[in-house]
Amino acid sequence: MKKELRLMKGNEAIAEAAIRAGTDGYFGYPITPQSEILEYLMEANPYETTGMVVLQAESEVAAINMVYGGAACGKKVMTSSSSPGISLKQEGISYIAGAELPCLIVNVARGGPGLGTIQPAQSDYFQSVKGGGHGDYHLIVLAPASVQEMADFVELGFDLAFKYRNPVLILSDGAIGQMMEKVYLNPPKPRSSEILEWATTGKPTTRERNIITSLDLDPNGQENFNLKLQAKYENIRKNEVRYEEFQCDDAQYLLVAYGTSARVCQKSVQIAREQGLKVGLLRPITLFPFPSERISELSDRVRGILSVEMSAGQMVEDVQLSVGCKVPVKHFGRMGGIVTTPDEVVDFLKLNIIGG
Amino acid sequence: MIEATGIKNIIKPENLVYKKSSVMTDNVLSYCPGCGHGTANRILAEVIEEMGIQSKTIGVSPVGCSVLLYNFLDVDMQEAAHGRAPAVATAIKRLIPDSFVFTYQGDGDLAAIGTAETIHACNRGENILIIFVNNGIYGMTGGQMAPTTLPGMKSSTSPAGRDVKTMGNPLKMTEIVATLPGTYYVTRQSVHTPANVRKTKKAIRKAVEYQKLDRGTCFIEIVSNCNSGWKMTPVQANKWMEETMFPYYPLGDIKVPVEESVK
Numbered sequence: 001m002k003k004e005l006r007l008m009k010g011n012e013a014i015a016e017a018a019i020r021a022g023t024d025g026y027f028g029y030p031i032t033p034q035s036e037i038l039e040y041l042m043e044a045n046p047y048e049t050t051g052m053v054v055l056q057a058e059s060e061v062a063a064i065n066m067v068y069g070g071a072a073c074g075k076k077v078m079t080s081s082s083s084p085g086i087s088l089k090q091e092g093i094s095y096i097a098g099a100e101l102p103c104l105i106v107n108v109a110r111g112g113p114g115l116g117t118i119q120p121a122q123s124d125y126f127q128s129v130k131g132g133g134h135g136d137y138h139l140i141v142l143a144p145a146s147v148q149e150m151a152d153f154v155e156l157g158f159d160l161a162f163k164y165r166n167p168v169l170i171l172s173d174g175a176i177g178q179m180m181e182k183v184y185l186n187p188p189k190p191r192s193s194e195i196l197e198w199a200t201t202g203k204p205t206t207r208e209r210n211i212i213t214s215l216d217l218d219p220n221g222q223e224n225f226n227l228k229l230q231a232k233y234e235n236i237r238k239n240e241v242r243y244e245e246f247q248c249d250d251a252q253y254l255l256v257a258y259g260t261s262a263r264v265c266q267k268s269v270q271i272a273r274e275q276g277l278k279v280g281l282l283r284p285i286t287l288f289p290f291p292s293e294r295i296s297e298l299s300d301r302v303r304g305i306l307s308v309e310m311s312a313g314q315m316v317e318d319v320q321l322s323v324g325c326k327v328p329v330k331h332f333g334r335m336g337g338i339v340t341t342p343d344e345v346v347d348f349l350k351l352n353i354i355g356g
Numbered sequence: 357m358i359e360a361t362g363i364k365n366i367i368k369p370e371n372l373v374y375k376k377s378s379v380m381t382d383n384v385l386s387y388c389p390g391c392g393h394g395t396a397n398r399i400l401a402e403v404i405e406e407m408g409i410q411s412k413t414i415g416v417s418p419v420g421c422s423v424l425l426y427n428f429l430d431v432d433m434q435e436a437a438h439g440r441a442p443a444v445a446t447a448i449k450r451l452i453p454d455s456f457v458f459t460y461q462g463d464g465d466l467a468a469i470g471t472a473e474t475i476h477a478c479n480r481g482e483n484i485l486i487i488f489v490n491n492g493i494y495g496m497t498g499g500q501m502a503p504t505t506l507p508g509m510k511s512s513t514s515p516a517g518r519d520v521k522t523m524g525n526p527l528k529m530t531e532i533v534a535t536l537p538g539t540y541y542v543t544r545q546s547v548h549t550p551a552n553v554r555k556t557k558k559a560i561r562k563a564v565e566y567q568k569l570d571r572g573t574c575f576i577e578i579v580s581n582c583n584s585g586w587k588m589t590p591v592q593a594n595k596w597m598e599e600t601m602f603p604y605y606p607l608g609d610i611k612v613p614v615e616e617s618v619k
């Protein structure tokens with residue numbers, strides 16, 4: 001079947017893609033700028049067509065624990081929220097990582113700290129890629145830069161989540177959630193009826209009981225489990241790095257930016273090139289695993305790197321770790337819900353990296 | 357003295373008066389001797405066995421002394437974060453509607469940190485069974501005050517006794533959820549005597565039947581002891597429970613299905 005072309009908001013694209021991906025359950029709580037996901041699903045009422053459960057929970061805490069319960073049954077389940085709500089979910093996310101459950105979490109991020117603002121920001125990078133909740137764990141983090149990718153990453157996210165039995169986070173922001181673009185939607189897939197061997201679905205006489213837990217009171221057991229988790233993350237680092245390059249082949253200066261900032265920086269590259277400056281852009285698509293190796297390779301050929309984020313500088317730490325001290329790495333970004341302009345990026349680059 | 361051959365004569369199927377439920381595993385219970393949790397676990401296993409629902413059962417045990425319930429029951433189980441079992445169970449039941457889903461929660465879990473999840477699951481009328489073991493204290497963490505701790509009752513965080521003026525009053529969650537239209541069957545029982553064990557088993561059996569009817573949440577409170585947390589012997593604890601807990605938390609049905617109250 002052919003893909004269907006639609007004009008949609010990023011949030012709506014996620015919701016529609018979720019139905020089409022054969023999602024079994026969505027559990028959410030309203031928060032701007034992502035409420036359209038829950039609203040769209042309630043309006044679409046997929047329970048009547050695909051059997052997908054859509055439930056407005058009493059809080060983000062309840063929603064993520066519903067995701068835990070559904071994921072532990074081997075079902076394709078997801079939730080979405082924005083920054084303050086994602087903070088509330090962190091305990092549950094840690095339990096999901098600790099119980100090795102597959103699920104999809106969407107953060108349509110806004111500025112903080114605290115109640116902050118409802119405008120877009122990228123200040124949840126640390127929370128997303130460094131753990132967020134307690135314990136040594138990682139999410140697989142996908143960073144869409146278009147409405148198309150909002151839709152595409154739902155299916156990709158579920159695929160990765162089930163492949164590795166690991167929670168996947170789509171880290172988006174209010175700009176991509178709210179903006180409208182054309183999007184090609186996949187034809188609908190039916191929900192899976194497969195019963196996964198590890199899932200709690202009721203114990204038949206033919207197998208041992210399945211237990212979903214993150215508890216091991218024996219320190220040796222718990223350490224061994226942690227080692228197993230780390231091996232999984234290593235495997236993910238090896239196999240799942242995704243990124244995109246714009247005009248990096250001859251670049252003397254490199255911008256690194258994801259999501260909305262990458263869209264801005266694409267324009268910055270164009271402006272800089274018009275001024276005769278050989279600037280390229282690397283856009284990480286996976287924030288965990290981070291494209292460290294590729295950035296390190298590129299750093300052998302460029303004179304300086306600018307990490308551009310709508311934050312005080314979070315991803316820049318990972319860029320610096322990738323580069324070592326081979327070339328100068330600086331950060332530029334606006335905060336509090338302000339989207340950086342392409343010119344600002346070029347000006348900063350000229351003044352602080354090229355000019356220096 | 358019975359001769360060895362005599363014993364062989366006694367160990368015969370027809371002489372059997374008690375048998376461990378096949379839904380109970382061989383793992384050693386981790387509860388303190390004298391604790392009501394063990395009995396409550398056992399009768400739950402017995403009901404699951406007797407009603408033939410082992411293959412349909414999915415249980416949720418959140419943080420608390422009963423977090424290891426999955427070690428003792430031979431059914432599919434999920435451990436849940438502290439207080440969140442009703443949310444976890446909500447999703448399980450919605451996604452696998454023909455399963456039998458129960459939560460097994462302590463009073464700190466259900467009536468403090470999990471108040472919202474409990475009330476909202478009941479208010480949505482989630483078709484699950486909530487088993488609420490109320491021992492008036494936080495057992496697992498060493499005997500701190502719970503929302504259910506009685507006025508004047510000592511705990512490690514109310515060493516001079518619970519002062520209701522500064523520490524609040526004991527919360528009667530069971531009465532609260534009984535007021536919600538979403539609950540179908542709400543009862544308060546205990547497991548400290550054989551007669552009470554029988555009544556609690558009957559209540560669990562009813563709840564299993566009701567879940568098949570899809571009528572709403574069933575909520576069974578089991579007023580229980582925590583001899584370790586209360587710093588009493590098991591015998592003293594049961595006596596204290598009868599004399600002090602039951603007047604505040606009276607046993608009996610609080611909400612019964614309309615069909616049944618008409619009968």
Ligand SMILES: Cc1ncc(C[n+]2csc(CCOP(=O)(O)OP(=O)(O)O)c2C)c(N)n1
Pocket residue numbers: 419420421422438461462463464465466489491493494495496497502582
């Ligand atoms: C978020 C969180 N807060 C606190 C705890 C620590 N904790 C574990 S069990 C418990 C209380 C258990 O008491 P109760 O629910 O009454 O069950 P009991 O142990 O008495 O059976 C607490 C506070 C925790 N595990 N998680």
Ligand code: SF4
Pocket residue numbers: 386387388390391392393421491495496581582583584585
């Ligand atoms: S601490 Fe209390 S509730 Fe926990 S097992 Fe011991 S007696 Fe039972």
